[in-house]
Amino acid sequence: MTTIFVTGATGYIAKHIIKLALQKGYKVIGTVRTSAKGEEVKKLFNNPNFEYEVVEFLEKPGAFDNALKAHPEAIGFLHTASSVIMNPSDPEKESLIPAVDGTKNAIRAVHDHGLNVKHFVLTSSYVANVNFADPQSTTTEDTWNNLSWKDAIANPSVAYPVSKTYAEKAAWEFVEMEKPTFSLTCVNPSYVLGPQAYDEDAKGTLNMTAEFIAGLLKLKQGDRIPQTAGPAVDVRDVAKAHLDVLENEKLAGSRLLLAEYFFSQQLALNVINKNFSELHLPVGDPDSAFNGKDEGIGRYNNSKTKDLLGFDFVSFETSVSDLVKQYLENSH
Numbered sequence: 001m002t003t004i005f006v007t008g009a010t011g012y013i014a015k016h017i018i019k020l021a022l023q024k025g026y027k028v029i030g031t032v033r034t035s036a037k038g039e040e041v042k043k044l045f046n047n048p049n050f051e052y053e054v055v056e057f058l059e060k061p062g063a064f065d066n067a068l069k070a071h072p073e074a075i076g077f078l079h080t081a082s083s084v085i086m087n088p089s090d091p092e093k094e095s096l097i098p099a100v101d102g103t104k105n106a107i108r109a110v111h112d113h114g115l116n117v118k119h120f121v122l123t124s125s126y127v128a129n130v131n132f133a134d135p136q137s138t139t140t141e142d143t144w145n146n147l148s149w150k151d152a153i154a155n156p157s158v159a160y161p162v163s164k165t166y167a168e169k170a171a172w173e174f175v176e177m178e179k180p181t182f183s184l185t186c187v188n189p190s191y192v193l194g195p196q197a198y199d200e201d202a203k204g205t206l207n208m209t210a211e212f213i214a215g216l217l218k219l220k221q222g223d224r225i226p227q228t229a230g231p232a233v234d235v236r237d238v239a240k241a242h243l244d245v246l247e248n249e250k251l252a253g254s255r256l257l258l259a260e261y262f263f264s265q266q267l268a269l270n271v272i273n274k275n276f277s278e279l280h281l282p283v284g285d286p287d288s289a290f291n292g293k294d295e296g297i298g299r300y301n302n303s304k305t306k307d308l309l310g311f312d313f314v315s316f317e318t319s320v321s322d323l324v325k326q327y328l329e330n331s332h
Contacts, residue, residue, distance in 0.1 A: 003027040003074045008081025012207040015197035016239035031055040058102030064109035076246045079106045080123040091159035099163035124168040126190035127161035139300040183252035185245045190259040191232035193319040195326040202330035225284040231298045232263035234314035257302040261316035271320040
């Protein structure tokens, strides 16, 4: 049986990766911050091929060493764990350092103790590819976010994109300097939509992008429609891409830019009103759905990624409908 590590096992994307990996017959070692969290996810996955290791502080030197020493048989290491604080009060302490040092510690530990690891997969982000200096530019697998560490300290609202960019760059620099025996592939998803991996998770607080959709279900007639928008992708495709790296040598050394459709809350509302008309939600202005492409936000070309992965992505309508159906059935 093939063993892989998935860090941050309690996360939205991580749970989908682990669920799919277990279905495919992998043995999965998930890392969690506390044993209580570990027991929680172990019960959720309900599979003897899932085990967990406690890694309390990602940014602590040697954080992953013991976990890797305990499982020398692992052939893949999927690093999804990262702090997601959108507007931190202390950007450096809460966002930048944990993301960068957590990634450095993970890749160093795999280099030193992951004797059989062939593939290191880093969950980066679309925002690591966006050139914020030129909103008209097209984001591709080869473009980079140009914001600096100083920018994040001065403006906490950009701390998340900066943290993802610096963490990814640290991983590529490590590979360049150390020439490890494993490959590095970065998976860079845009907004991630779609249902939770398990219905139980739809009962609690949803991750940010799922909440963008679920929040629409609380709208009353006459309410203003929120205007969040940008490229997006289904969480099940994000999970599939992570595992494909372990199974397709062509993906080694790539940056996979994951985006399949354009998302806005008006567009989502259009889908909900079409498929769940019994909810009697406000219609908004269906024909003038806020479309970031008109503003130059969200221009991207990920044809290279699509060619490499070669699978059909889930549609926007399916992502939204599956999320809403699950939420309605489980949130009460």
